[in-house]
Amino acid sequence: MGDKKHERLAYRLSDIIIRLNNGERLNINSLAEDYQVCTRTLKRDFQERLATLDFSVSGPVFYQLSPSRIGYLNLTEIRRFANFASVQDLLPKIDRDFFYDKLNQSIVIKGFEYENIQARTQEFNLIKQAIKNCRIISFDYQKIRQQTNQDTQNPKKHYYLAPYHLLNKNGIWYVVGRRDGKTRNFCFTQMSNLCITDKTFDCDEEIKADLINTDSLFFDNHINEIVLQVRAKVAGYFERRDLLPNQELIRKLDNGDLLLTCRHVHPREVTPIVQYWLPHIRIISPSNVQEKMERSLKSYLSA
Numbered sequence: 213m214g215d216k217k218h219e220r221l222a223y224r225l226s227d228i229i230i231r232l233n234n235g236e237r238l239n240i241n242s243l244a245e246d247y248q249v250c251t252r253t254l255k256r257d258f259q260e261r262l263a264t265l266d267f268s269v270s271g272p273v274f275y276q277l278s279p280s281r282i283g284y285l286n287l288t289e290i291r292r293f294a295n296f297a298s299v300q301d302l303l304p305k306i307d308r309d310f311f312y313d314k315l316n317q318s319i320v321i322k323g324f325e326y327e328n329i330q331a332r333t334q335e336f337n338l339i340k341q342a343i344k345n346c347r348i349i350s351f352d353y354q355k356i357r358q359q360t361n362q363d364t365q366n367p368k369k370h371y372y373l374a375p376y377h378l379l380n381k382n383g384i385w386y387v388v389g390r391r392d393g394k395t396r397n398f399c400f401t402q403m404s405n406l407c408i409t410d411k412t413f414d415c416d417e418e419i420k421a422d423l424i425n426t427d428s429l430f431f432d433n434h435i436n437e438i439v440l441q442v443r444a445k446v447a448g449y450f451e452r453r454d455l456l457p458n459q460e461l462i463r464k465l466d467n468g469d470l471l472l473t474c475r476h477v478h479p480r481e482v483t484p485i486v487q488y489w490l491p492h493i494r495i496i497s498p499s500n501v502q503e504k505m506e507r508s509l510k511s512y513l514s515a
Contacts, residue, residue, distance in 0.1 A: 224249070225261060232262075237269065237276040242452040329385060335406045336378075339387055343375045348411040349387075351403045373398070374413040376420050381429055388423055395419070397429055427457035430478035437475050438482050438501060443492040444468025457481045471496075479504070 224247045231238060240258075244251050258267075258275055269276040329336055342349045352368045373396065375389040385400035390413070428434070439462070442450050447470045449455060462471040474482055483505045486493050495502035 220247075225257060228257065229262065229265075232265065232275070232277045235277070237274055239452055240271070240273050240275065246453075329400065332401070335403070336385075336400070338406060338408055339375055339378060339400075342408045343377060346374075346412050346415050348409045348413055349373050349375055349389075349406060350409055351398075351406040353398055354402055354404070368404070371398070372409070372411075374415075376415065376423055379429075386429065390416075390419070395423065426476060427454070427459075428477050428481060430481060434476045434478055435498065435501070437473050438477060438479065438498070439496040440472045440474070440482075440486065441494050441496055442470040442472060442489075444470075446489060446492045456485055483508075 227247075228238065228243070240251050240254050243254050247254075255271070258271065266278045267275055268278040339349065341347075350370065350372050352370055354368045371391065373387065373389040373391050375387055376395075377388055378400070379386045379388050379397070386397045387400055387403070388395065388397045390396070440456070444467055447464075447468055450459070450470055450472065451461075456472060456474050457477045458475050460473050460475065462473050464470055479501045482495070483501065486495060486505065487509070495505065
């Protein structure tokens with residue numbers, strides 16, 4: 213198998229197994245669109261490469277792990293998966309430690325295109341160790357906008373953080389943790405001079421569960437609920453998989469339109485997706501979020 217083909221297989225299987233482990237019910241037709249492969253290839257993935265997994269739903273269209281197996285992968289399954297694909301570009305090293313980290317949820321992956329962090333393997337492993345041992349980390353941090361501002365003197369700032377998990381969102385690695393009583397996230401590749409301190413912290417399991425279960429990268433100024441109406445013409449895309457953060461279906465209208473809700477999200481995470489799907493989607497409430505987006509679009513068109 214060629215390197216490129218092998219790499220595509222690695223990404224596809226890693227994403228499928230992670231999504232299954234997170235409890236998703238996967239549609240083989242939707243997966244074919246996601247990964248740009250035929251359904252025959254995906255059936256082979258499930259029936260041969262992932263055959264040892266304990267499925268409660270096993271085709272021909274839908275696949276889902278048994279409830280008792282969600283969130284857990286045993287060593288036999290790990291070895292079988294590793295034999296078929298190497299995902300060294302996804303993580304610094306693919307081994308049983310990666311799956312143990314998945315088990316204790318120190319690593320969360322959403323999406324299947326990843327930045328390459330092999331050059332920073334040691335620092336990545338330091339963060340995993342700090343999460344496992346509930347140790348405070350310290351580091352310098354420089355935001356991208358500061359990196360381009362030549363007039364800013366000493367733009368890097370020093371931080372201490374209680375790390376809760378590593379998150380890959382849309383291909384970018386983030387360290388999510390608690391600082392000064394608030395949840396913060398930091399882009400891993402913008403951190404430097406990283407070290408583990410001697411100080412420990414008490415991990416709040418309830419907070420950790422909330423962080424892992426949300427699709428949001430914003431942890432302040434959340435809106436409890438944003439309600440949207442999606443036209444029937446594009447409703448199928450939103451029914452196949454969640455395209456909005458923390459998406460939930462309220463109901464399907466008689467004309468085929470969908471009423472969706474996004475709970476505990478920041479408007480900045482929702483409005484760009486709404487703009488992408490215009491004119492087939494509209495924010496129903498809060499009305500001020502729709503109005504602010506419309507003002508922004510009018511300003512753009514008049515510029």
